Amino acid sequence: MNKVLLIIQREYLTRVKKRSFIIMTILGPLLMAAIVVVPMFLATRNNELKTVAVIDETGIFFEKFKDSDDLKFHYLVSDLASAKAGFTKSGDHALLYIPKPSVSLPSNAILYASGNVNINVKSYIRNVMSKQVEELKLEAKLNDLQPDKANPIAVDDILRSIKTNIDITTLKIGENGKEEKSYTEISMVLGMFAGILIYFFIFMFGSQVMRGVIEEKTSRIVEVIISSVKPFQLMMGKIIGVGLVGLTQFLLWVVLTFVIITAVTTTMTRNSAGKQSVSEQFIKQNPAISQQAQALAVEPKGQSDNGVNEVMEALNTVNFPVMIGSFLFFFLFGYLMYGSLFAAIGGAVDSEADTQQFMLPVTMPLILAIVISQYIIQDPGGPVAFWFSIFPLTSPVVMMIRIPFGVPTLEVALSMVLLLLGFIGTTWMAAKIYRTGILMYGKKVNYKELWKWIRYK
Amino acid sequence: MDLFIARNVSKQFANHKALDDVSISVPEGTIFGLLGPNGAGKTTLIRIINQIIAPDEGELIFEGRNLQPNDIARIGYLPEERGLYKKMTVGEQSLYLAQLKGLSKAEAKKKLNYWFEKFEIKGWWNKKVEELSKGMQQKVQFLVTIIHEPKLLIFDEPFSGFDPINANMLKEEIISLKQKGATIIFSTHNMSSVEELCDHIALINRSKVILNGLVREIKKTFKTNTFEVSYNSFDGALEPLLPSTFSVLSESHDADHRHARIRLPKESTPNDLLKAMIPHATIYSFTELIPDMNDIFIQAVTSQNAQTLTTPLR
Numbered sequence: 001m002n003k004v005l006l007i008i009q010r011e012y013l014t015r016v017k018k019r020s021f022i023i024m025t026i027l028g029p030l031l032m033a034a035i036v037v038v039p040m041f042l043a044t045r046n047n048e049l050k051t052v053a054v055i056d057e058t059g060i061f062f063e064k065f066k067d068s069d070d071l072k073f074h075y076l077v078s079d080l081a082s083a084k085a086g087f088t089k090s091g092d093h094a095l096l097y098i099p100k101p102s103v104s105l106p107s108n109a110i111l112y113a114s115g116n117v118n119i120n121v122k123s124y125i126r127n128v129m130s131k132q133v134e135e136l137k138l139e140a141k142l143n144d145l146q147p148d149k150a151n152p153i154a155v156d157d158i159l160r161s162i163k164t165n166i167d168i169t170t171l172k173i174g175e176n177g178k179e180e181k182s183y184t185e186i187s188m189v190l191g192m193f194a195g196i197l198i199y200f201f202i203f204m205f206g207s208q209v210m211r212g213v214i215e216e217k218t219s220r221i222v223e224v225i226i227s228s229v230k231p232f233q234l235m236m237g238k239i240i241g242v243g244l245v246g247l248t249q250f251l252l253w254v255v256l257t258f259v260i261i262t263a264v265t266t267t268m269t270r271n272s273a274g275k276q277s278v279s280e281q282f283i284k285q286n287p288a289i290s291q292q293a294q295a296l297a298v299e300p301k302g303q304s305d306n307g308v309n310e311v312m313e314a315l316n317t318v319n320f321p322v323m324i325g326s327f328l329f330f331f332l333f334g335y336l337m338y339g340s341l342f343a344a345i346g347g348a349v350d351s352e353a354d355t356q357q358f359m360l361p362v363t364m365p366l367i368l369a370i371v372i373s374q375y376i377i378q379d380p381g382g383p384v385a386f387w388f389s390i391f392p393l394t395s396p397v398v399m400m401i402r403i404p405f406g407v408p409t410l411e412v413a414l415s416m417v418l419l420l421l422g423f424i425g426t427t428w429m430a431a432k433i434y435r436t437g438i439l440m441y442g443k444k445v446n447y448k449e450l451w452k453w454i455r456y457k
Numbered sequence: 458m459d460l461f462i463a464r465n466v467s468k469q470f471a472n473h474k475a476l477d478d479v480s481i482s483v484p485e486g487t488i489f490g491l492l493g494p495n496g497a498g499k500t501t502l503i504r505i506i507n508q509i510i511a512p513d514e515g516e517l518i519f520e521g522r523n524l525q526p527n528d529i530a531r532i533g534y535l536p537e538e539r540g541l542y543k544k545m546t547v548g549e550q551s552l553y554l555a556q557l558k559g560l561s562k563a564e565a566k567k568k569l570n571y572w573f574e575k576f577e578i579k580g581w582w583n584k585k586v587e588e589l590s591k592g593m594q595q596k597v598q599f600l601v602t603i604i605h606e607p608k609l610l611i612f613d614e615p616f617s618g619f620d621p622i623n624a625n626m627l628k629e630e631i632i633s634l635k636q637k638g639a640t641i642i643f644s645t646h647n648m649s650s651v652e653e654l655c656d657h658i659a660l661i662n663r664s665k666v667i668l669n670g671l672v673r674e675i676k677k678t679f680k681t682n683t684f685e686v687s688y689n690s691f692d693g694a695l696e697p698l699l700p701s702t703f704s705v706l707s708e709s710h711d712a713d714h715r716h717a718r719i720r721l722p723k724e725s726t727p728n729d730l731l732k733a734m735i736p737h738a739t740i741y742s743f744t745e746l747i748p749d750m751n752d753i754f755i756q757a758v759t760s761q762n763a764q765t766l767t768t769p770l771r
Contacts, residue, residue, distance in 0.1 A: 441538060
């Protein structure tokens with residue numbers, strides 16, 4: 001065990017000290033930050049006039065949406081069906097439909113659009129709606145209140161009880177007026193992102209494992225080492241060591257990207273007027289209770305509606321424990337499984353040029369998983385999604401794409417068990433190929449040969 | 458006492474038998490030569506001793522008991538296919554390999570310091586391996602093989618890549634390791650180094666041990682009772698003067714002397730030859746022709762190969 005730690009340590013330190021690692025660590029976040037910041041920057045610069053048609057069945061929000069330079073609202077009196085039918089011809093950017101709730105105040109709305117809805121528009125609507133609803137709730141609360149000395153108003157409770165989260169569903173209207181679900185929802189983006197992340201991680205660091213094995217083979221050090229440790233220990237030490245390098249890089253990327261984006265957006269953010277939160281107003285209007293409220297004012301809400309806030313808000317709707325937990329599991333075992341396959345390839349060949357014939361079948365399932373991801377998103381509960389998300393070689397990517405849509409626990413568990421079995425199976429097989437391959441020099445290896453190696457005692 | 462014994466070891470690879478019922482015993486404190494043509498199975502046997510691969514059948518005894526996985530800490534192995542991590546510094550690398558053999562970091566450092574000083578390579582510590590010449594790398598490689606002071610050392614073609622001066626230094630180092638009590642298994646094609654270094658040998662050919670024992674005993678069995686004589690003051694053929702059972706293998710002459718190689722029958726002694734020659738010639742030198750390892754090697758291998766040609770393979 002001690003020796004495996006030594007191997008892990010060597011694999012880790014030699015890689016982290018490399019110049020290429022340091023360069024990648026700095027360049028990665030710059031690139032990622034650019035991907036996030038540039039569109040955001042462009043979006044705020046986009047002055048094209050957009051109009052939003054509003055069907056407000058509640059009547060609460062009449063005249064509440066304020067026109068600005070690049071955004072105008074107009075209220076429709078027609079019913080939803082005809083509005084939808086005429087939507088494509090109207091030239092509106094979006095159609096906002098606020099249904100009348102059966103009880104109490106509205107808490108959701110539907111935004112129809114032909115393309116993707118501008119994230120600023122959606123955010124503005126959400127802000128206005130929640131502010132309006134909160135105000136109404138507060139009014140109701142204040143009417144009920146009979147403050148007296150013995151019964152001081154519990155400001156916390158009031159503020160908490162009026163806090164409103166408006167759920168805006170975005171639906172796409174096609175040419176023929178048919179509805180499709182829009183894919184801009186943050187949870188879907190997150191699932192896709194997690195899947196792609198696993199894909200890249202496996203590819204990048206799996207092939208690093210493979211190169212490391214080839215290096216040991218061509219430099220002829222491997223026999224020296226396996227006279228001290230078991231081939232399996234060397235293989236696992238390398239896979240884990242490289243995996244830790246990947247995690248380190250990944251962590252540094254996240255931290256650095258976050259730092260860069262925060263730095264850029266804070267300089268970009270302008271203080272928009274009229275965005276004072278309800279709670280602040282409430283405190284102003286009721287100086288009697290302001291003392292108690294002051295503690296609460298520390299966290300003001302409803303700041304300027306830039307993209308980051310929108311994202312942050314949306315992130316709250318994701319089930320993070322499930323998401324992170326399953327991500328870690330699929331990430332870890334997906335990498336370990338593929339890592340051992342890559343190690344086996346490295347062991348079987350003499351040089352990187354020979355890897356091609358074995359790379360294809362190993363990388364095929366991964367690539368397939370990414371290719372069908374578009375289809376999975378359209379039908380996340382369908383049979384294709386199901387089978388690909390329980391098959392171990394594709395499940396790390398496909399299951400991560402499916403999870404934000406909600407997957408039955410049993411299916412997730414089945415997928416996890418199969419992945420675990422897949423990991424054990426491939427590692428067992430890879431170890432057999434590896435331990436024979438690393439001692440073979442100058443021999444062109446084919447699949448028949450590999451099969452023989454697997455059957456050696 | 459035998460430090461290491463392999464008993465009836467067999468190993469089958471998919472369609473070829475690498476070792477067939479191989480038995481060797483390596484006495485403690487000796488140098489044991491493992492000889493054989495390419496592809497005979499030497500490397501397979503060495504890898505089995507190092508527990509890199511497992512035998513299909515047979516027993517491996519180390520220090521009187523079955524070979525254990527953690528015995529590898531007491532075995533040092535210099536493989537024929539050897540190398541080092543090119544991008545790592547010599548120091549880091551030596552430390553790493555020494556630790557893999559079970560030394561603690563402090564111990565490894567202390568011992569490496571001693572050996573680096575002894576080999577006069579202190580200045581290499583922070584150099585990357587790729588900056589060293591092939592010969593320098595071999596030195597480092599040798600050093601990390603013996604750093605943990607193993608009981609059993611296995612050198613596979615240790616002299617390849619060394620210039621004559623360094624090869625000599627290595628030879629001396631191997632002898633001094635033996636004097637310090639190490640047992641050495643030594644595989645090579647260089648027969649002159651076998652004669653110089655080895656006490657015992659085993660010759661493997663076609664997966665089988667065909668010759669096994671003390672070098673001087675083996676040589677004795679390969680002696681053919683042949684003598685070389687330098688003589689003078691005699692012209693004409695030698696053969697008619699000798700008893701008919703004696704055969705003259707070759708005759709030649711240079712400016713000063715005539716030379717002849719004569720094989721005697723088993724029952725005759727060198728004195729019989731002398732007696733037959735003295736009346737006719739002045740004798741300047743008289744030596745027994747002892748076969749060298751090279752001859753023995755070739756003779757043993759070719760005769761076995763001829764045998765297997767007549768007896769069909771199973």
